[in-house]
Amino acid sequence: MAIISSVLLIGASVLSVSSQTTTAPPASTPTLGNSPLPLTQYSFTYPNLPEQVNPFPVGRGPQSGYNICNSTTEGSKSLCQTMFLNSIEDFCLWGSPKPNGVVGDVEAEVVAYCSKPGHGTRIMPPGTLTAVQFIQTPGYIQVTGLFNQTGIGLKASDSGGELDPHGADKAGNPLGGLLFSNNLPGAKNNTITQVKNWSNFVGSNQFCFKACNNKITSPDYCLNIYDVEGCDFNMPASYKPNEFSVCLGDNQNPPGGDPVIPATSSCTTYSSTDLYPNTATTSTTATGSVSGSASGSGVTATSTKASSASSDASPAIGMPGFGLFAFYVSTIVGAMVGVVAVL
Secondary structure, eight states: OHHHHHHHHHHHHHHHHHHTOOOOOOOOOOEETTEEOOGGGOOOOTTOOOSOSOOOOSTTOSOSSBSOOSTTTOSTTOOBOEEEBOSSSSBEEEEOSSTTBOHHHHTTTOEEEESSSSSSSEEOOTTOEEEEEEEEOSSEEEEEEEEOGGGGTBOTTOOOEEEBSOOTTSSTBTTTOEEEESSOTTSOTTOOEEOSSEEEEEETTEEEEEEEOTTOOSSOTTOOSOTTTOHHHHSOOOOOTTOEEEEEEOOOOOBTBOOOOOOEEEEEEEOHHHHOTTOOOOOOOOBOSSOEEOTTTOOEEBSOOOOSOOTTSOOOOOSOOHHHHHHHHHHHHHHHHHHHHHO
């Protein structure tokens, strides 16, 4: 019996070691005491994100949504506040968490609406995007266009406003909102990189979104002080109805200068049906990493914790596969049977 006990002890030790190889926990949120840091001071390596960048009941906080987003959060009630700007067919915009929202009223609570599934967000309904131009320059990537803004929860008559990672309190709009890209100038190709400086205008059925090269701080192509001037002033582009194109481009004059449309080259045009064939989603409920109701959103996220980030993530280091577990069990049981046979 002592031998059997030893075998069982060894087996328990093996299982204990294997159980320690678990999925990496969410990143912790650096703080200044019990207050959040300015949003631009947070650095995260995707997909190792916190549940909330700003969980602090300070100022306008806490954050209303969550940053860990995956298939369990994707759908029409998602409160995901992590978004992507990758390409003409794969980008997101900030939109209202409730129907008929007005940017000025919901800017702290806006959530991500994406052009395709896979990011754990809300999905833009078919027909939302009516013109899109994606431009890549040395200083930034930019997506601009025309759309039916009710597709991202905004009131049809809303003239809109700007969302950015700054704000008067430096906490950003939305609070805790993060942007990532696998196509950012200055980053390694296809590397999912956090964008520290970005600007998104939505309203009057026009949108523009710019993600700036993290290595270029001057001039500031994402300067956000002209928030009432709109897209034509801050991100001059073609905004041509029913045109979907991808171009290389020169850097624009920094916002505040003469809003001249920069020169473009190597343009390719597309059909909208080729770019966005399946933008509808059948999901009507979503679980998130925050319990309770988002402030002012009228939408409740259950307390089910999202276990990993969206499908863009590299596979997380997780529990050993079932086959390895079965191997441990069969080895232990075999040893026990052999011992009993000897006895």
